[in-house]
Each structure stands twice: as C-alpha cells, then as structure tokens.
Amino acid sequence: MPPDAATAIAAREIVIEVLRYRPETNREPVRQAYRVPFTDDMSVLQGLQYIKDHLDGTLSFRWSCRMAICGSCGMMIGGAPRLACMTVVREYYPGPFTVEPLAHFPIERDLVVTVGGFVKKIESIYPYLIPKTQRRLDEGEYLQTPLQLARYETFSDCINCMLCYAACPQFGENPDFIGPGAMALLQRYNGDSRDGAQTKRMELVHTDNGAWSCTAVGYCSEVCPKQVDPANAVNQNKTRSALDYFLRFLGRPAGSGSAASGEVEP
C-alpha cells in the first residue's frame, strides 16, 4: 500500500531477532534482538541496514540492488525464505520477528550462507546456448517467434536468489540434489528453440540427483519471488525423462523425446 505522508513519518518500533554467528567468536549461532524504528514502506533490508549503521556494525549480510533483481538478499524472514528488499517490516507488526540465514545452506557468518555449491550446480548443466546450427554474426540473428520465446522465457527470469533451495525439503536431505533453480535454468536452455543440446542436458536429468529426486512438494514455486515456477521445470523434465526412458527400449536415442525444440528453425 502507498504510505500517506502522515503514517510514513510517524515511525513505530519493532524487535527484530537476528540469528548471529561469528565463527571467530561463536561456537554456534545465537539469537540477538534489535529494537528498530520503522515506517510503513520500510523493507526488512532497510531494517538490517538501520541495525548495521546505527546499532551494531558487526552484523553481516549480503545486499545490493534493493529492487529484487540482483538476488543477493535471500534469507529466512519469519521462518520463510524471502528477499529482504521485497519484504516490508510492517507485515510483522507488532513483532518480534526473526531473520535467519537461508535454510539448508552452510552459514559462513550471520546471515551470509555459502553460495558456491549452488553456483557449481549452475555451472554443471551447460548453461549456455549450444546452437543446433552455427550461424556467423554477419548472417544475422537466429529467428525466434514470440511464441517460441514464451516457451522458456519464464525460466530465464531466475535471479539465482536460492529461496527455492531453502524451501526444498529434498535439498535439505540431499545437498547433491540438483534442485529447483538449476533445473529451471536447464529447462531455460532445453526449451530454447535455438538450442540443440537437449540430449546432453537430459543425461543430468536422468541421474540420481536429477529430476527424480524431487518429491513434488511444490514449495519452491510458492516462494519464488520472480514467478519462475521451478516446480514446473522439474515436472517437465520428469515427463521428458520418462519418455526418454521408454524411447530407449525402442532403440531411439535419449533426448529425442524432448518436445522443447518442436519447431524447425525458420
């Protein structure tokens, strides 16, 4: 809601309980409460910045763009995975409410978790266009109709914030599970009419840590701040993986069941 001038200026206070962990001083994480004044339009990120600037400079967290596109500030807020920049403090009034690091990831310090494992998963799925047919730059663009673009566009909107991993019970059990975000990226390229490497990527889908690890809870899509719907990506890959499996019995190559590249390049 738009703040009117009067309510925006009349600040109230709320207690934010932040999970702190400083490996150089804490043996294990501890909770620390901060009393923070807030206005109706203030985000949780601004609340944390208030703490850092005015109350306690030792609190560490990642942030940058403030507008839900850089994907840095994912954390557990009130127990749910959310972007701190997109979540308003007022939702939790009168409080107190908790802010904790993203679930299922190792904590490096305070609200900072280890991102490296997730990035390795992204790197593993051939996350780049492997064209069906090579074109030179002077031959112009690969043609792609708006309809063909729409088949993968949603999956290309992933900001790598990892909220879906914090929501995924399977990832919590098995850190090697490729997980919703990387699966969405895999589908982003497999669904791209310009791409010709579906077979190669489907090999990853078939493995123990691929799509079949998913237990179809669907919480990943619920928490996604960009409506990428990673659960849908996983489901599409399960369907294709099953189709590939049966096609193998018929002696056809895996990946030929991929319906993504239905249209022939014009």
Add this chain to the structure above:
Amino acid sequence: MVNLIEADIAIVGAGGAGLRAAIAVAEADPGLRIALISKVYPMRSHTVAAEGGAAGVVRPDDSLEDHFHDTVAGGDWLCDQDVVDYFVAHCTEEMMQLEHWGCPWSRKDDGHVNVRAFGGMKIERTWFAADKSGFHILHTLFQTSIKYPSIRRLDEYFCVDLIVEDGRCQGVVAIEIASGEFVLVAAKAVIMATGGAGRVFLQNTNGGIVTGDGMTLAYRHAVPLRDMEFVQYHPTCMPGTGLLFTEGCRGEGGILTNKDGYRYLQDYGLGPPDPWPRNKAMELGPRDRISQAFWHEERKGRTITTAYGEAVHLDLRHLGARKLRERLPQICELAEHFLGINPAKQPIPVRPGVHYTMGGILVNIETATPLAGLFAAGECASAGIHGANRLGSNSLSELGVFGKMAGIAAAAYARSNIIAPIAILERQAQGVERKALSLMVADRGSERPAVLRDEMARSMEAGCGIYRVGAEMQATCDTIATLKERYRRLRLDDRSRIWNTEWLSAIELGYQLDVAEAIAHSAINRRESRGSHQRLDDFRSRDDAAFLKHTLAHYRPDGPPRIDYGPVIITRSPPGKRVYGGEAERIEQAGKEAIHAA
C-alpha cells in the same frame, strides 16, 4: 600473509564489461590465464539492474550516421567523435553476438529482434529483453563465460589496490571476503571494469556496490579521472529509494504530467506535445533536459507532494494492462510492490535520481589508460562516447563494444610483456595489506562510517545536483575535505576477518570520498553550462571557446585534485545548437531544403 595467484590478465569487476572482456581474452588466446575478480558473484553486478535496452542500428530507415549524430548532440558535443564512430559501428554486432549467445531479446512476430524508441534517439534502435535487458545481458554473459576453462573466477574477492612496478600495472591485491585473507593476483595486464560511483549521491538508482572502486584505484596511481562533473540524473525514479522506472516506459508511450495533469515538458523546448510517435521530443528528449525540467516545475509549485519529496506523474494508463505486462513487467512489479500502484489504473509518482557517471578513468579508443598495462571499460571508464550527457541505451552497448576491445587489447599487451620477480610484487602487496588492516586498529577515533557516508551523500546532492552554483559547490568541496580528515579517525565495531562487511564498506567509503572530491572540483572549475552540468550563477550557457575540452582530475594525496584539461576530438560534427522537438524538426527540414536548393 599474502597468498599468490598468478595470471596473465586480471580483470576487476564481473559485470557486463568485465565478463565481456574475459570472454574476449579467452577467445583471442585460450592459453592466457584470466583471473576474473569481483566483490560479488557476477550475477549480482549492477548491470543486472539496467532495464530499458541497448542501442544498435538495425532498421532499414536507420543509419550509423544518425546514431552518431544523436550521440554527439546528446552529449552536448563533448564526445570524442572518432570514438563515437567506432562505437556506433560496432554496437549492432555486439547485440547480435549476445543473441547468438542466447540473450532472450524481445521479438517481432516474424522472429526477428524487436527494437524500441528511447530518449534522444531519432529512430528506434534499442534492443530490449522486456524491461530486464541488463539482467538478461548479464546472465547471458555470465552463463556463456562458464564455457571457457581459462577464465578463473575469484567470486567475492574485494580489490584493495593495484600493483604498479617499473611504471607498469602488474597485478592487484584483493581480500578474499569469506576469510579476510589477502591475495596478490600477479598479472601482465589488468582491466578495470568496476562500474560507476552513483552511491556518492543520496537519491540514486544504484545498487550498494556501486562505489567507484576502480576509478579511485586508478586515480590514486596517477591516472586522471576525466569529465567527472558530468553526473546523470535519470528523470523517472521512485521518490525516497530512488529505484528506477525505465526510460522504456516512455519509449513505449508513457507520458509525464505535473500536478495539473499537464504535459509540462512542452514548456521546456521539447514540444509540441503531438503528433505521435515523437522520437527526440517531449518525453523522449534526453535525460539531462527532462531532469532539469522537473527542477523548474518543482520551483513553480506545479509538482505533487509525496512523503519523500516532490514528484511528477509517469502515466502509463493508456498503454493498457496487456501491453504493460508484456513490455514492462518489472515496472508493474516495482510499482505494485513498493508503491501499491497498478500502473494500468494509476500514474506512478517519480522524480529524478542519480543514475550514471559519464566520466571515469581516462582511456584511449583501445581502452588503454596512461598507466602501461592498465585498461578500463564500461561505466568506470571515460572512453569518450557520452560527453556531457549519455543517451539511454548507449551504456549497455558500451559494455559489449569496449569490454571486447579491452579483452583484445589487454591480451595483446600481456603477450608482449613479462612481470617483475614475484618477490618484488609481494613486498608491495604486504604494504597494501598493512594499510588495509590499519583501518581496524582500535584507537583511531570515534567516527562512524555510516555517518560520514550519509554526510557525503547529502553534501553531493546539495552542491552537485541538477543545477549548481559556485558557492554551493565550494561548500561541498569543503565538506568533502573535512570528511576526508574525519575518515582518518574512523572507528569500526567489527575487527574480525571473516565476512567483515563493515571493514569493506569503510574501504569503499575511502574510494567514494576520492571520487566525490574529483566530481566536486571538476564541477566548480567548469565555468559554463553543458549537458548535465548546469550552473545558475554567472555561467549559464555553453562556452565553447573556453570549455570545449575534457576535464582531467589528477589525484594529490594531501589535498584536492589538480585540475587541467584535454582536447575533445571533433571530426565532422562541429558544435551546434542542441535542439529537440519541433525546433529540431524545423532545423532539419531547413537543412534538407538548403541541400535541395544547392
């Protein structure tokens, strides 16, 4: 203790320019070892927030000549025209390259890439991926970079200094953020691609990481910062937070109105308001003019009061919900989420906010700085294409064109140079480490970094805003000098090494103060008005006789910068009157008739 990583080329910054440079090096010579250093994971880099799109001539009715003239006039003739020529000639192939790498550009029904109108551009030539163009460019480049095994990423490594030995840049020193340990990245060539410095101002569209790091690092090693007084205010930002509503809103047909619902831009040399479409007129005028018009409207009392200052309305209602969802989905999301406004039903309150630093590290057309072995590309550099005011959608293209150039130039340089014995470089690196650690010493004083940062930002806004006067700029110069003094008495709460973001912010504040000082002193010394540098004292008009030249700010460790000037390269467009709207059309028509008559 300083760890060692040896590379052939070190790139600082992994946004659009840094990633493009890394790929160019890898393609030029797969045998060169690349260290790609970034204080954030690449996909967090601020390129991610660019919305509207990137320029590249594609339409049959468009031409490189038109893109050249739009850019030069848009920059109020402070562009280097040889560089602009090179730039416009290479934009389209870079956009095409991104397409070949998978960038999901928005399409026409026939499958070809679509282009949209943008401010100050005569013909539609802005390639766009809905309103997340920067996001898609960045992710495409990041994901493509994974193909190249010679690119070694140092994600979340914070650069603290350059290593300069024997007059050549031979590496950098960085802090591994997760451990707080120092690493010397020894390299035969270094490319700066660290982005802009918009966070030295209070209301800005920039992410928290946009703190001018590379500019200051080069500057402290005697590389001049050029044209720093030219700071772009984007006219349509969210009051308070400064979050950006893309110029693409107006490219798609959005209008700006004051509190009376009147399209006020017609009062500021940008009219008449019709007919549509209206490239280079009204809402599609250049950013400096539109931000300046806001300033006047505010003083006339014709703006709308919000909780966070005065605003005007960005009205998109007539575009309809369907087009808004297709072309401007993120704008809808931002308006709904942060303001509770449905842009299909209500106009969005907007005001100008700092967006872009036109100036930067002095480089030549091949991205080489005066310091041998150091190259720079992207917003941190001053290649010479933006002049006194950048046109929207030229900066994303710049990342491609000059990112690639930097990669190729640095690769060539690295192949023909060797580095000094490592022990010599390590001794320097140890000195850098000692200095950076000294910020954490307990008894330095009692100044809080956030207090200094906020005072700097308020002072820059007050003295170096949309309109400037000598006395106010002087006050800002004085404030910055005082803040630099107080910076020596900084006291940090946090003296640990692992993920000490207070320490890193304090180092960034040091960078910001130097950039802020360069901006303020460059501004006060330019005694004319040009592009985004507009004065209300005795210097209200452009003065080509005295100031058709680039400002060069030279760092001095014990005082304000020394300011001198360098030549502007004019090849075929002599400085003319900068006109938009109906007046521009009349002049163009008269020109055509004169040619006919001749």
